[in-house]
Amino acid sequence: MKFLLKFVLFCGGLVVLLGAGAVITPNLTKNQGSELALAIDNVNPAVKTEAVYAETTVKPIRHYIGGGGEHEYVYEMQTYNQRGEARKLHFESQWVLKPHHYLKITTKGQNVETWEAVDKADVPSGVRQNLLMS
Numbered sequence: 001m002k003f004l005l006k007f008v009l010f011c012g013g014l015v016v017l018l019g020a021g022a023v024i025t026p027n028l029t030k031n032q033g034s035e036l037a038l039a040i041d042n043v044n045p046a047v048k049t050e051a052v053y054a055e056t057t058v059k060p061i062r063h064y065i066g067g068g069g070e071h072e073y074v075y076e077m078q079t080y081n082q083r084g085e086a087r088k089l090h091f092e093s094q095w096v097l098k099p100h101h102y103l104k105i106t107t108k109g110q111n112v113e114t115w116e117a118v119d120k121a122d123v124p125s126g127v128r129q130n131l132l133m134s
Contacts, residue, residue, distance in 0.1 A: 032110060033076065033090030041109025049108045052079035052087060053123050055131045056097040070094050079105060080130045091115065102131075 041047045060073035073093050080086055089105065091112035097103075102123050105115040120128070 033088075037110050042111050044109065047109040049106060049113065050081055052081045052089070052105050052107055053118075053127045053131065054079040054089070054103045054105060056099055056101045056103060060093075060096065066094075073097075077103075079107075080127045082124055082127070084126050084130055086130070 054077040056077075058075060058077055061076050062074035064072050064074075066072045071094060073096055074090060075093065075097065076088060076090050078086060079089050087107075089107065089110065089112060091105070093115075102118050102120055103115050104118045104122070106113045123131070
């Protein structure tokens with residue numbers, strides 16, 4: 001009986017610990033471009049997918065040739081979500097982005113799932129204000 005009680009307490013403690021970790025880690029990985037931050041956000045069920053917006057005013061921070069011989073460009077951008085919350089993202093592209101265009105980026109934490117160019121009119125007005133000030 002004591003073994004069963006210890007086992008139940010251990011499992012309960014483990015669930016509480018994992019739950020607390022799932023809630024705390026999104027704050028620790030925010031604005032981090034490391035592989036560890038990307039991996040944690042990818043498997044964390046507490047991290048939700050959301051759309052953020054950026055203006056292409058930056059040059060790539062890195063350029064390299066990929067495994068298939070293609071050009072890869074790494075960007076670091078300040079982005080804003082619908083609520084105006086800022087986040088710095090790192091992502092790769094096989095193209096040099098044209099300056100002064102707008103991107104809608106679908107993310108799960110620090111992971112960029114998709115991105116697409118959008119018209120200025122498609123960017124929420126509050127987000128446009130933040131992009132102009134940054």
